Amino acid sequence: MSSTITSQGVAARAREAARALAPLGRAEKDQALAAVAAAIGERREQLVAANRLDLAAADGERPAIRDRLTLDDARTDALSAAVLDIAALPDPSGAVLRTQTLENGLRLTKLRVPLGVVLIVYEARPNVTVDAAMLCLKAGNACILRGSRLAEHTNRALAELMRETLSAAGLPADAVQLLGSDRAELNSLLADPTAADVVIPRGGEELKKFLLETSRIPVLAAAGGNCHVYIDAAADPARAIAITVNAKVQRPGVCNAAETVLVHRDQEQLVGPLTEALAAEGVEVLDGEAAWATEFLDMKIALRVVDDLGQALEHIDRYGTGHSEAIVTEDAVAAERFTREVDAAAVYVNASTRFTDGAVYGMGAEIGISTSRLHARGPLGLEELTTTKYVVVGDGQIRL
Amino acid sequence: MSSTITSQGVAARAREAARALAPLGRAEKDQALAAVAAAIGERREQLVAANRLDLAAADGERPAIRDRLTLDDARTDALSAAVLDIAALPDPSGAVLRTQTLENGLRLTKLRVPLGVVLIVYEARPNVTVDAAMLCLKAGNACILRGSRLAEHTNRALAELMRETLSAAGLPADAVQLLGSDRAELNSLLADPTAADVVIPRGGEELKKFLLETSRIPVLAAAGGNCHVYIDAAADPARAIAITVNAKVQRPGVCNAAETVLVHRDQEQLVGPLTEALAAEGVEVLDGEAAWATEFLDMKIALRVVDDLGQALEHIDRYGTGHSEAIVTEDAVAAERFTREVDAAAVYVNASTRFTDGAVYGMGAEIGISTSRLHARGPLGLEELTTTKYVVVGDGQIRL
Numbered sequence: 001m002s003s004t005i006t007s008q009g010v011a012a013r014a015r016e017a018a019r020a021l022a023p024l025g026r027a028e029k030d031q032a033l034a035a036v037a038a039a040i041g042e043r044r045e046q047l048v049a050a051n052r053l054d055l056a057a058a059d060g061e062r063p064a065i066r067d068r069l070t071l072d073d074a075r076t077d078a079l080s081a082a083v084l085d086i087a088a089l090p091d092p093s094g095a096v097l098r099t100q101t102l103e104n105g106l107r108l109t110k111l112r113v114p115l116g117v118v119l120i121v122y123e124a125r126p127n128v129t130v131d132a133a134m135l136c137l138k139a140g141n142a143c144i145l146r147g148s149r150l151a152e153h154t155n156r157a158l159a160e161l162m163r164e165t166l167s168a169a170g171l172p173a174d175a176v177q178l179l180g181s182d183r184a185e186l187n188s189l190l191a192d193p194t195a196a197d198v199v200i201p202r203g204g205e206e207l208k209k210f211l212l213e214t215s216r217i218p219v220l221a222a223a224g225g226n227c228h229v230y231i232d233a234a235a236d237p238a239r240a241i242a243i244t245v246n247a248k249v250q251r252p253g254v255c256n257a258a259e260t261v262l263v264h265r266d267q268e269q270l271v272g273p274l275t276e277a278l279a280a281e282g283v284e285v286l287d288g289e290a291a292w293a294t295e296f297l298d299m300k301i302a303l304r305v306v307d308d309l310g311q312a313l314e315h316i317d318r319y320g321t322g323h324s325e326a327i328v329t330e331d332a333v334a335a336e337r338f339t340r341e342v343d344a345a346a347v348y349v350n351a352s353t354r355f356t357d358g359a360v361y362g363m364g365a366e367i368g369i370s371t372s373r374l375h376a377r378g379p380l381g382l383e384e385l386t387t388t389k390y391v392v393v394g395d396g397q398i399r400l
Numbered sequence: 401m402s403s404t405i406t407s408q409g410v411a412a413r414a415r416e417a418a419r420a421l422a423p424l425g426r427a428e429k430d431q432a433l434a435a436v437a438a439a440i441g442e443r444r445e446q447l448v449a450a451n452r453l454d455l456a457a458a459d460g461e462r463p464a465i466r467d468r469l470t471l472d473d474a475r476t477d478a479l480s481a482a483v484l485d486i487a488a489l490p491d492p493s494g495a496v497l498r499t500q501t502l503e504n505g506l507r508l509t510k511l512r513v514p515l516g517v518v519l520i521v522y523e524a525r526p527n528v529t530v531d532a533a534m535l536c537l538k539a540g541n542a543c544i545l546r547g548s549r550l551a552e553h554t555n556r557a558l559a560e561l562m563r564e565t566l567s568a569a570g571l572p573a574d575a576v577q578l579l580g581s582d583r584a585e586l587n588s589l590l591a592d593p594t595a596a597d598v599v600i601p602r603g604g605e606e607l608k609k610f611l612l613e614t615s616r617i618p619v620l621a622a623a624g625g626n627c628h629v630y631i632d633a634a635a636d637p638a639r640a641i642a643i644t645v646n647a648k649v650q651r652p653g654v655c656n657a658a659e660t661v662l663v664h665r666d667q668e669q670l671v672g673p674l675t676e677a678l679a680a681e682g683v684e685v686l687d688g689e690a691a692w693a694t695e696f697l698d699m700k701i702a703l704r705v706v707d708d709l710g711q712a713l714e715h716i717d718r719y720g721t722g723h724s725e726a727i728v729t730e731d732a733v734a735a736e737r738f739t740r741e742v743d744a745a746a747v748y749v750n751a752s753t754r755f756t757d758g759a760v761y762g763m764g765a766e767i768g769i770s771t772s773r774l775h776a777r778g779p780l781g782l783e784e785l786t787t788t789k790y791v792v793v794g795d796g797q798i799r800l
Binding site: 102113236335341356375 | 419422423500502506508510513515516593597598612613616618636639642643646647650717735739740741743744745746747748749750751752754755756760761762773774775776777778787788789790791792793794795796797798799800
């Protein structure tokens with residue numbers, strides 16, 4: 001009961017903050033961002049000390065998790081720099097998408113305006129606390145952050161820093177709110193479709209699955225990344241090997257890493273060298289339907305020899321998750337068919353699947369990646385944190 | 401139980417049809433639309449006869465409902481013409497939204513592609529059965545239609561006609577599926593977030609409320625239309641009266657009709673003539689908070705005298721539903737503040753709220769109006785029935 005009341009308070013305060021942020025110009029928002037960047041520098045010791053409390057409590061966690069959780073001097077500086085990078089991006093709010101003078105003389109303009117309230121649910125990575133909040137702020141949105149229990153002290157210190165700094169800059173502190181790590185509080189928000197305009201998960205499959213199953217607020221999520229590299233009959237062999245290895249090993253634990261390589265049977269002679277190249281990087285090559293259906297997120301890859309492009313397309317249609325899919329081919333017709341028929345957020349020709357990323361795509365920064373079809377698909381940058389408004393100016397027009 | 405199985409079948413067939421539709425070019429879709437338009441003409445008697453069964457069963461319904469339900473010769477012709485109008489619209493699918501050559505030489509293209517599966521839930525208006533299905537088809541989507549029990553015979557005849565015609569044109573019949581009027585079947589679909597990509601309600605407040613509360617599939621809906629006309633201190637009196645009367649009476653039962661007029665106290669002398677002009681059209685003028693909070697959809701309007709623009713903005717913020725809001729003023733500064741601060745799908749200066757409409761906005765046709773913030777806000781045309789895909793072409797790029 002008490003958590004319901006709290007959550008309603010959080011949602012109402014976020015909505016009020018969003019209303020105050022929406023009309024702000026770029027200069028006001030960028031000044032606040034610069035002040036946050038400066039405050040991170042000034043309070044570095046305090047932030048690192050808070051993080052030490054979290055690290056001490058996370059003593060038994062795996063090294064990878066402890067590493068992600070760590071906020072040391074260098075990472076604090078990187079965090080501060082990232083906020084300045086966000087300040088340097090253009091303001092998406094107010095951009096004109098369409099203007100038209102209608103037959104009756106009405107002048108219609110379609111503008112970008114802030115989305116409103118964004119709920120971000122994420123794992124124990126303190127940089128997301130600041131990155132996500134500041135991307136939301138730049139687009140004119142209020143955010144509600146729900147981090148991991150593991151990062152509780154760090155997140156509280158970062159959220160307090162942002163709230164105080166925004167407040168000192170004349171902006172509403174409630175533009176950034178941090179939920180407790182109590183599940184009940186999150187669940188109560190997720191049960192109310194008006195509590196936020198969108199939920200963006202940053203984290204593993206379990207988190208996304210939980211949100212997709214639970215949330216009454218629309219979720220923009222990458223529903224897994226079972227990504228494929230298809231080596232076509234007309235593939236350049238050296239490129240095929242280089243792209244497959246890169247797509248698997250450059251960062252195997254992320255959603256745009258390749259999980260299956262499909263080899264056209266005319267390229268069967270490539271299976272040996274490809275397997276060797278993968279093995280040389282420590283990748284285990286697997287076969288069979290269980291492997292095809294698995295998103296390893298690890299140094300493992302499935303390999304299947306297919307009869308033709310059609311069978312590769314069927315395979316991707318069946319096992320793919322609509323994230324990032326690549327074809328290696330010198331045949332323009334095969335490339336065209338692949339890009340047209342593969343239904344995914346990003347389709348690559350002769351390039352690694354690893355490029356699906358907001359910064360790479362020229363969006364400056366990303367708050368996540370979506371394989372949802374509604375609202376935004378692919379990397380979620382500042383534009384994806386906006387909605388639109390029609391402004392229609394007349395001189396007395398009435399409808400006949 | 402059996403309805404769950406049926407609904408899963410419906411969803412799976414729709415998904416398969418969507419996959420077949422997605423790669424189709426404009427010509428193939430337009431030919432199918434033309435064939436549907438022709439078939440409506442050819443089977444006019446059969447359609448009108450089916451409609452007579454529905455009308456006979458709806459003997460006790462209000463005249464307005466019986467009128468909406470009616471499909472006579474003239475309306476059949478209009479329906480056929482509307483399908484040809486949709487065929488004449490540009491195909492949104494395949495449109496290029498952005499191209500960029502990245503620093504590493506990758507050529508990135510962001511394209512519109514069909515959304516996938518659209519679920520439309522609507523009241524007893526047979527024209528929606530055809531309009532909605534054909535708009536979905538034109539954008540390359542499969543649709544699942546759920547009409548009213550009142551229109552059951554008409555809808556079945558129309559759906560059968562479309563399915564047979566599509567099939568004869570070599571397109572999947574399951575591009576158009578009609579649910580039974582059984583609530584359980586609809587509920588089973590709404591409980592599965594993967595059953596469709598979006599739900600679009602066409603109909604009254606109760607229907608929208610039901611969907612917003614029940615659906616696990618995202619809903620694009622106009623959450624009511626408590627629309628306002630604000631007569632500013634600097635309003636032209638004749639325009640103010642003409643716009644207010646038009647916004648109320650031109651079609652009082654629709655979501656973009658005005659429900660409250662706010663009068664700046666410097667214009668208090670206008671209250672008498674305005675009330676007379678409204679009364680002359682048969683409109684009852686009401687006052688008080690209960691009236692401000694009511695979407696009458698009837699020949700009633702609330703009138704409130706406000707102290708200034710600020711109080712008008714507060715009123716709209718509190719009682720408005722984010723649909724269509726208008727200011728009447730000759731003061732550019734007041735107009736600018738109103739359009740910036742009012743948070744609504746459409747904001748008007750010196751024009752009637754009644755213009756919020758896909759056809760008026762140059763979108764050709766609309767499948768509904770959204771006050772949702774995610775994906776699309778305002779009239780939902782063909783572009784709003786698409787999502788996007790990134791196609792990235794390289795010459796061997798790997799991520800470093």
